[in-house]
Amino acid sequence: MAEALTNNGWVLVIRGGLSWIGIRQFLYLWDCVQGFELTEHEDRHIWNLEAGGCYSSKSAYRAFFVGSVTFEPWRRLWKSWAPNKCKVFLWLAIRNRCWTADRLARRGLPHPDRWPLCDQEDETIQHLLVSCVVARQVWFNLLGPLNLGDCVLNQSERNFADWWRKVLKKVKK
Secondary structure (H helix, E strand, C coil): CCHHHCCCHHHHHCCCCCCHHHHHHHHHHHHHHCCCCCCCCCCCCCCCCCCCCCCCHHHHHHHHCCCCCCCCCHHHHHCCCCCHHHHHHHHHHHCCCCCCHHHHHHCCCCCCCCCCCCCCCCCCHHHHHHHCHHHHHHHHHHHHHHCCHHHCCCCCCCCHHHHHHHHHHHCCC
8 A cells, every 4th residue: 555655656555436627637737746756854834924934823913914904003002090991982983993883874774964063064073073164163163272382283184093093193192
């Protein structure tokens, strides 16, 4: 039996009728293993995503989620003193994952046509937090007494994450 497995003799070991799919898979496998030669040496596994070649879950997560976190100050958000529900809301808002009318509409769920507070634009999380006149007034009333008046939204702001990044540069840790 051992002699039959050397030099492509393993083909002779296959018994029984094969379907066309089985024959095709067999020939594909045969082509794949043509260049391999078994040796007595122990196999060595190399993880290409680490410089040292050793697997780490950190490198696997980094490779799997590459480009998924584009908000740089995320660490500062999660380490803040704010309650968890506030941190989660901000994270979802930054990622455009809040259940506003635009997301409801994409899923065919009932939704208002316009944001009820201003009735000027469609209800999106960016409008609710940044571009709505009501939102800008709320931010002005919140940030003014904290001597952060220069951080208040202006009419050109359209993206909450961009505004957040800009404000973080002005505010002390």
